[in-house]
Amino acid sequence: xxxQSSARSATPTVTRQPDGLGxxxxxxxxxxxxxxxxxxxxxxFRQNAAKIQxxxxxxxxxxxxxxxxxxxxxxxxTQVIGAVTYDGxxxxxxxxxxxxxxxxxxxxxxxxxxxxxxxxxxxxxDWLATKIVEADMWYASNPTMxxxxxxxxxxxxxxxxxxxxxASS
Numbered sequence: 001x002x003x004q005s006s007a008r009s010a011t012p013t014v015t016r017q018p019d020g021l022g023x024x025x026x027x028x029x030x031x032x033x034x035x036x037x038x039x040x041x042x043x044x045f046r047q048n049a050a051k052i053q054x055x056x057x058x059x060x061x062x063x064x065x066x067x068x069x070x071x072x073x074x075x076x077x078t079q080v081i082g083a084v085t086y087d088g089x090x091x092x093x094x095x096x097x098x099x100x101x102x103x104x105x106x107x108x109x110x111x112x113x114x115x116x117x118x119x120x121x122x123x124x125x126d127w128l129a130t131k132i133v134e135a136d137m138w139y140a141s142n143p144t145m146x147x148x149x150x151x152x153x154x155x156x157x158x159x160x161x162x163x164x165x166x167a168s169s
Contacts, residue, residue, distance in 0.1 A: 012143045020090025021132040026143030027087050033131040035080040041112035042077035059101035087146040094125045
């Protein structure tokens with residue numbers, strides 16, 4: 001067996017989420033949503049973008065399972081893409097984001113996304129499911145590393161580097 005064929009045989013399998021929409025590999029999953037934007041919605045979002053960005057650090061820490069999240073306007077600001085990579089299964093993630101970050105989602109999408117019912121609406125996940133576009137191809141660089149694992153690894157690296165710095169001075 002060559003090194004290349006050995007690497008291919010160890011390639012993680014990308015599957016569909018077992019309990020909802022989106023792809024999953026190892027511990028990591030993705031969803032992409034595509035909304036129609038309200039007229040003026042992109043401008044409204046951009047006017048609040050600095051606050052939305054600042055609030056991301058607060059709300060995503062409350063959720064605790066998000067690797068990355070981005071929002072982009074496309075097609076002359078007529079549509080909005082939201083894409084997220086997160087740990088775990090679809091349904092617990094949906095429950096978690098709307099339990100912990102509802103005000104942030106409302107800040108982002110009220111007055112921006114057509115038909116947005118509000119993050120506390122009991123049918124928000126059903127509405128969102130109609131907007132999810134499953135990826136045809138998706139890659140995760142560290143599919144076995146959760147957000148918590150990554151944070152631990154960063155702390156270990158920082159401590160190790162501090163130790164090396166102390167030892168070398």
